[in-house]
Amino acid sequence: MARNWIPIRGAQGVYSRQAHADMPPGTYEREVSKEGFFGPAAFLHHPRPPTGWTSFEGPLRPRAFDLARLNEAPGSPWSAPVVLHNAAVEMRFWKLATPMPALARNADGDQLMFVHEGAGDLFCDYGRIGYAAGDYLYLPRGTMWRLAP
Known part of the structure; x- marks a missing residue:
């Protein structure tokens, strides 16, 4: 996994000073990264929650395979x-x-x-x-x- 990235920090609008903590009221956090849990990531705050599953019909459902x-x-x-x-x-x-x-x-x-x-x-x-x-x-x-x- 490459670690040759240049950290660039920036913030605009309503945001939290620390990821996953002290979220501004009425905001939802979304993390975007190329390397999953490693390397640089962007934390985006939205006024509405991300699209989520509401219901499932038929045999096709989310599954977790070990x-x-x-x-x-x-x-x-x-x-x-x-x-x-x-x-x-x-x-x-x-x-x-x-x-x-x-x-x-x-x-x-x-x-x-x-x-x-x-x-x-x-x-x-x-x-x-x-x-x-x-x-x-x-x-x-x-x-x-x-x-x-």
Whole structure:
């Protein structure tokens, strides 16, 4: 995570001198940041609360999945458990501790992977590409590839 940002402080209108404390009456705070809970953030105060959930109908609801409880899958991405899916997309959570023993290829669609933690190399038809936490790996349909963490 990069820490080479320049702190620039500014304030306009009605605001609190400290984030999350001494909120002006009738204001709602919203935090905006590129790095989540790390790095610089802007604290915006609004006269009305942000849009929130009011009700849910049907099977689609907000859910919290504890993906940390999943075990490591063998070297194949297709062995990773499917978390969510529909007719057009599958979302899997894959923990890979050792290099894949064989190449993989998705002949049905494009492949998009997000690296939550760790680093390694992607070997594919386009060469060797290094990756690290926070990277997206996009592979067009039919690309042969393997990962080596």
